[in-house]
Amino acid sequence: MVGSRIPRRVIDTLALATVALVTGLDVWWSPPGSPRADALGYALAGASIAALLLRRRQPWLVLAVCAGAFTVLSLRGYRGELLFLPTAVALYTAVVRSSRSRTVLIGAIAVGWSVALAWTAGDRSSAPITAMAWPVVAVLLGEVVRSGRELRREQAAREARLAADREREIARRIEAERLRIAREVHDVVAHVMAGVTVQMGVAVAAVDRRPEVARAALHQARTASRGALAELRTAVALLRDGTSALDAGPPPGLADLAGLADGTRSPTLQVDVRTDPDATPLPAVLELTAYRIVQEALTNVVRHAHATRVDVSVRRDQEVLVVDVTDDGVGGTDPPGREGFGLRGMAERAASFGGRIEAGPRPDGGFRVRAFLPTGGAW
Numbered sequence: 001m002v003g004s005r006i007p008r009r010v011i012d013t014l015a016l017a018t019v020a021l022v023t024g025l026d027v028w029w030s031p032p033g034s035p036r037a038d039a040l041g042y043a044l045a046g047a048s049i050a051a052l053l054l055r056r057r058q059p060w061l062v063l064a065v066c067a068g069a070f071t072v073l074s075l076r077g078y079r080g081e082l083l084f085l086p087t088a089v090a091l092y093t094a095v096v097r098s099s100r101s102r103t104v105l106i107g108a109i110a111v112g113w114s115v116a117l118a119w120t121a122g123d124r125s126s127a128p129i130t131a132m133a134w135p136v137v138a139v140l141l142g143e144v145v146r147s148g149r150e151l152r153r154e155q156a157a158r159e160a161r162l163a164a165d166r167e168r169e170i171a172r173r174i175e176a177e178r179l180r181i182a183r184e185v186h187d188v189v190a191h192v193m194a195g196v197t198v199q200m201g202v203a204v205a206a207v208d209r210r211p212e213v214a215r216a217a218l219h220q221a222r223t224a225s226r227g228a229l230a231e232l233r234t235a236v237a238l239l240r241d242g243t244s245a246l247d248a249g250p251p252p253g254l255a256d257l258a259g260l261a262d263g264t265r266s267p268t269l270q271v272d273v274r275t276d277p278d279a280t281p282l283p284a285v286l287e288l289t290a291y292r293i294v295q296e297a298l299t300n301v302v303r304h305a306h307a308t309r310v311d312v313s314v315r316r317d318q319e320v321l322v323v324d325v326t327d328d329g330v331g332g333t334d335p336p337g338r339e340g341f342g343l344r345g346m347a348e349r350a351a352s353f354g355g356r357i358e359a360g361p362r363p364d365g366g367f368r369v370r371a372f373l374p375t376g377g378a379w
Contacts, residue, residue, distance in 0.1 A: 019085050020049045026083050027073075041078060044069040048086035055093040063090040067113070074121040084114070088138040095142025096149075103143050110135035179348065196221045197302075213267075253287030254314055257294060261312065264298045271298070273312045282321065282375060289349045290314060290323050290373060293357075296342050297325035297369040305329025305367060316375070320355075323371040326362065346371065 027041045051065040066087040073083055091110055095103055111132055118131035200221060206213040252260075254275055261271040281287070294312055301307050307329030315322050346369065347357045355373040362368050 015089075016049065016052055019052065019089055022082050023049065023085055026081060026085075027078065041073060041076070044073050045083075045086075052086060052089060055090055056097075059090070059094040059097045063087070063094045066090040071117060074117050077121070084134050088134050091135060091138040092142040092145075095139050096146045098142075098146070100143075100147075103139060103146075107135065107139035110139065196225060217266075251284055251288045252291045253284060254282070254290060256291060257312065257314070260291070260295055260298065264302060264310070268308060269302070270309045271312065272310070273314075275314045276316060286321065286353060286373060286375065289353060290321060290371070292349055293323050293346050293369070293371045294325055296346050300342050300369075301325075301327045301329060301367075307366065319375050321371075321373040321375050323369075323373065325369045326366060327368075328366040330367075343369075 023045045024042070027045045028037050048066045048069045051062045055062040067090070070084055070087045091106070095106055098106060114131040114135050115128050118128035200217070203214040203217040203221070206217070257273050257275065261273045265271045282290075294314075298310060298312075301310050305327050307327035310325065310327045313322075313324040315324075343357070343359055346359075350357045350371050350373060353373050355371060358368075358370045358372075360368065
C-alpha cells in the first residue's frame with residue numbers, strides 16, 4: 001500500500017549501516033596469511049562508507065573514492081570476502097544514474113579493473129571468478145533498476161499525454177456542441193424576431209383601415225413565436241441534461257421550407273420556394289443544415305436587404321445539394337461595422353459536411369447566398 005511505504009531515507013540508512021557493518025567486520029577479520037587490521041585499513045573502509053553518503057549527488061566521484069580505497073586494501077594484502085561491497089554499491093549507483101549507452105562501457109571497465117586487481121594482489125593459480133562476478137552483478141542490477149525507472153517515467157508521460165489528449169478531445173466536443181447550440185438558438189431567435197417585427201409592422205399599419213389584415217399578421221406572428229419557443233425548449237433541454245425534449249418532434253427539413261417561406265412573406269415581400277418533388281429524402285441532419293441556411297438567409301433579407309422578392313431553390317447537382325437564395329434588395333448581410341453571426345454560422349454549417357458557402361452581391365442587383373453540401377450519394 002502507498003501509505004505504508006518505507007521512506008527512502010530509512011532504506012538508505014539501513015543499507016548504509018549494513019554495508020558499514022559487513023565491510024568493518026571484513027577488515028577486522030584477518031584470514032591466515034593476511035595482515036592484521038590496522039588504522040589504515042579502518043580509515044580506508046571508513047572513507048568508502050562515508051563517500052557513499054554522497055553517492056546520489058556525486059556518483060562518479062564516490063565510485064572513484066571507493067575503487068581507490070578497495071585497490072589500496074587489496075594491494076596491502078587484505079583478503080576479506082566482501083571488501084568490494086562499498087565499490088559495488090557505488091558502481092550500482094553510477095549505472096542507475098548513467099545512460100544505457102554507457103552501461104556496457106562501465107561494465108567492461110569495472111570487470112577489467114577487478115580482474116587485473118585480483119591477479120595483481122591475489123593468487124594467480126585459478127580464475128578470479130568472484131572478481132569477474134561482482135562487477136557484472138552490480139552493473140546488471142543497476143541497469144534493471146534504471147530501465148524500470150525509465151519505463152515507469154515513459155508510462156507516466158504516456159498516461160499524461162493520453163489524459164491531455166482526452167481533455168482536449170472533450171473540450172473540442174464541448175466547444176463544437178456549444179457552437180452548434182449557439183447556431184440553433186441564433187437562427188431560431190433571429191429569424192422569428194425578424195419575421196415578428198415585419199408582421200407587427202404590418203399589423204400596426206393596417207389595424208385602423210384593414211383590421212382583417214392586422215389580425216392575420218398578428219396570428220402569423222403568434223404562430224411563428226410558438227414554433228420558436230418549441231425549438232428553444234429543445235435547445236434548453238439539451239443544455240440542461242443532454243437530451244432533447246420528448247415532445248419536440250423531428251427537426252425541420254426541406255419539407256418545412258414552405259412553412260418557413262409563409263412565415264417570412266409580407267405584403268411587401270414575396271417569397272418563392274422551389275424544390276425537387278421527386279427527390280429521395282436526405283439524412284435528417286443534412287436537411288436540417290439546408291433548412292437553417294435558408295432560414296438565416298431569409299432573416300438577413302428581412303433585416304437588411306429591403307427586398308421585394310426572394311427566390312429559394314434547392315436542387316441536386318450529381319452528389320451535391322445546392323441551396324440558392326437570391327433577392328432583389330440592396331444586400332442581405334449585416335452592414336459594415338455591425339457584422340453578426342449569420343454568414344459565419346452558415347459557413348460553419350456547410351463546413352461540417354465538407355461543403356462551402358458563396359455569398360455576395362449579384363451583377364444585376366440584389367444578393368445571393370449559395371451553399372454546396374455534399375450528399376455522399378444519399379439522394
